[in-house]
Amino acid sequence: MIGKFILASALATVACLAQAQEVRIGVNLPYTGIGAELAQQIDRGMEQYLKLNPVKGYKITIVKRDVKDPSGGNARNVIQELLTQDKVDVLAGWVYSPNAIAAAPVVNAGKKLAVIMNAGTAHITQMSNYYVRTSFSMWHAGYTMGEAAAKNLKAKTAVVGFTDFPPGKDMLASFRRAFEASGGKVLDEIPMGSAGAVPDFTPFFQRAKDKKPDVFFVFVPAGDHSSAVVRTYGALGMRAAGIKLIGPGDITQDNKLQGMGSAAVGLVTMHHYHADLTNAENQRFVASWKKDYGADSTPDFMAVGGYDGMAAIAHAIRATKGKVDAEEALTALRGWKFASPRGPILIDPETRDIVMNQYLSEVIMKNGRLFQNTIATFENVKDACKALKIPPCK
């Protein structure tokens, strides 16, 4: 049988395999459906961390479970079973925010460390004291971009286009708040269809073009939406009209970027990671990734969420000598610092959410391929939603 348990145990030292203490990690991800590609990125990110930084002396067993959809119900059952059947020591995963929200009561009852590797709705880390987030909050990129649009890009006016679901609304709220606080003005807010299917963006973009803003801030979910955004922007001649297309890094997701062609040149994005970052950890990470999964494959911000999540778990394992008692592990992770491929990160001791750099980057053509050139770095950015206590954040 190929296995209920996919063992990462080869990583444990061979000599003391028999004595090595076993740590069981229960991973919940959408391995099928529209989230499958994201789950694969996170899976590989975890795998790369364990490969590049073996956790010596412990046998790490990863139990993977498919949560199938963002309904909350399946994720709840999966997490219930990981805790009661598989007796895992640590929970990890969560691509969809609704699943993190629905599972919070089960996580609270299970009393195990739970590492969120993607789900970005700002307030979810406040729903359980066992949640630690190594990905991002929607407010990280949105709020920082609002400031940067006014200060670095010298924009006075903006139009916001967003996919009409909670991450999009979060992005709108965070960008607008920071942009207007920095003296800018949002001329229009355009909901652009649902996350389930890629709409025809032409009417939305035409409406934005008619308002003649300095910048057009667009949020669409990472995936196929972004290619369509770039295509429509090019087709309507918005660049020639002097309107800069900006957004969070979701619209220049690394593994979609090369497929966008030259229309993507000039896009300005704000994010905590892109594969072209030049720090040593990232170069090692990307090189190992390409060696294992092919030269055309690229890690993106999902992968780095999985990588850092596994790093956090490894730290918790070492700090608790393999027991991974939740309280002890949380104490060890509060204020934990790590040199990630995305630059230095820290787990905020108060909120258990990540504190990290944000990079303002522009897409340029370099050696015949699209390259994300970092223009400015904003250091140690906290989740502004919690810092400013904007409901439902506390």
Next chain:
Amino acid sequence: MSAPGLSEHPAARAMVARHRLRAWEPLPWILAFGFYFAFPNHLGFGTDLLIMILFALSLDLALGYAGIVTLGHAAFFGAGAYAVGLLAHHGVWNEPITGLVIGAAVAGLIGLISGLTLLRTTGLTLLMLTLCTMALLEEAANMGEKYTGGFDGLPNLPIPPLFGLFEFNPLYPRVQYLYVLGVLFVCFLFVRMLVYSPFGQSLTGIRENVLRMHAVGAPVNWRLITCYTISAAIAGVAGALWVQTNTYVNLTSLGLDRAATVLIILVLGGYGRLYGAFVGAVVYMALSHFLAKVYPTAWQLGLGLLLMLIALFARNGVLGLWDRLMGRLLSRRAPP
């Protein structure tokens, strides 16, 4: 005028006896109880399975018995779910049993109102309109995000202990399982009684030959509307149970995914035969659950193959296949 001994004819006897309890009918309930003791760590899955059976049973009433072709049955599941979820979240009402009644009433009302217009149509038009009704409700829940929580849903709903005594444990859902099992049993008895009643017989008549039913003076439209409303109300109970056991509801409860899944389950088990919902839900849910556990990335392949085989070789679902096999076996044994 009746010929002597006509009531002794096998067909007549079968007709008269068809509503009587058969010897094997307690079996599903014994199995469901057995599951409780045999798999104490699978009760979360078990609870979902029972809810799915109830939901499929409600669809069987509309689709299987009355022949109302619908692809939007999740509208009623979601209506029941949101009725309970909204009341609990906003601190109005959260007692479980009365919650079910409220869920049924709200879903039934939506079934009645939409049924009044929808059921004037048939076939593909009806299919599209049921789909549209569901889409409208889903978008309404999305637009009313302030109250419904939208895609992120209503979190951590406070559901008090059942009868004030039995608490819903989020980690070991034993109470939830037995509660859902009890509700399913009551609803099943009701549906069983209904389909063998003259009302149920007239539904089958409408499905089989609507012109003749008009000709004999049956109030076809009202029968369909009544059936659709009852079916919607039971789907609402299923939705209400889902919310109470999950303490969570979001937009997916109104989604096409759920509506399509329940349709597949019913067709898989065999529609228009009461127990099709049971067989279909058990086969579909158990396969997708345990395959997904063993092969988290590739389980859909196995499920897809099964569905193809069923569609190709067992047009009337698993139970239809069973009937055919038994029929062959019996006819071989019987003297020529």
